[in-house]
Amino acid sequence: MKQILVTGGTGYIGSHTAVELQNAGFEVIIVDNLSNSSIEVLDGIEEISGIRPVFEQFDLIDKEKVDAFFGKYPNIEAIIHFAAFKAVGESVALPLKYYRNNLVSLVNILDAMDQFNVPGIVFSSSCTVYGQPESLPVTENAPILKANSPYGNSKQISEEIIQDTLVACPKLNAIALRYFNPVGAHPTAIIGELPLGVPQNLVPFITQTAAGLRNQLSIFGSDYDTPDGTAIRDYIHVVDLAKAHVVAVKRLVESKNKKPFEVFNLGTGNGLSVLEVVDAFERVSGQKLNYKIVDRRPGDVEKVYADTTFANEELGWKAESTLDDILASAWKWEKKIRGIE
């Protein structure tokens, strides 16, 4: 069985990916320092897939620990590197916390890949690298615009660090996956997203409002140049996203990649407005949502959604879930963790 290291594997996207990797016959080794996830997630992964992944708890910014880890597990064939901090607002207040965590851990991993002969890495990137694209849907060839947060910049710099490393180490290969807006939970509601504190993202804020944890959803802006005036995004089910990682890992371990560094957009290709998401949630959940329109949120782009042609054709992968599937899974998860019948 092929061994895959999943960094950040007890986190939101990592845990769903660990399940899909195990379902596909890979042996998963998770490294996480539990800075934004909890150890119980391992029980959930085991309950769904029947297999408990190997787990090592340490901080990837500690180079000695990273090297000791690769010494202990000499048969790892590829890495999926999810571990990072991801709160855009916090990154503006604490840029060095973000640069240190997101960049130093990547550097340590790339160093170890060279030293311990691990040839492939899948990197979690983001559509944030495109900013507000000039034309939509956005393809992988769209220009990278100046990032509007240290978090976004850490993703841009990470992609550059990977590319520079591949030039210097031709035996290494990488796939950067640029996620659009990952949402939803596993359909079993055994694992899902666990935001700390007040959620910054739309779907967790909606489900927490419906569950009574928040009084009201604020919709940030209704004066955008969109059909209903609210901003447009490409919401992708986290399980569809997880499955794309399995395809990407297979591509690397089977040496089917066509270039040392490949980039794929992971989205659905459908742009949805905030109000469309709210309406769909009310329909799917049967809950009336208390919301009000407020000013735009600084730094938000007006509309962004993916051109998925390259990912669909080259990876043979396509997002399958509908918006209703996504919202039903998010609501089922919220009800489960809040003990709502």
Ligand code: NAD
């Ligand atoms: P998450 O916070 O749920 O998971 C990240 C995990 O990494 C957490 O379990 C955390 O404890 C761990 N971690 C962080 N720093 C670490 C370190 N130094 N050493 C060891 N473990 C560490 O986040 P997520 O939503 O699952 O995101 C996963 C990746 O996808 C991140 O790189 C994120 O930037 C990227 N991404 C996320 C989104 C999104 O909307 N969720 C969108 C685009 C890209």
Ligand code: WQD
């Ligand atoms: C979606 C839409 C908001 C909350 C962020 C990061 C991005 C990526 C994904 C990691 C926007 C609106 C939201 C609320 C609202 N993460 N909204 N009320 O901003 O597209 O992307 O997560 O890489 O880097 O920036 O996602 O879910 O925050 O917002 O009206 O309470 O919902 O204005 O139009 P976003 P989001």
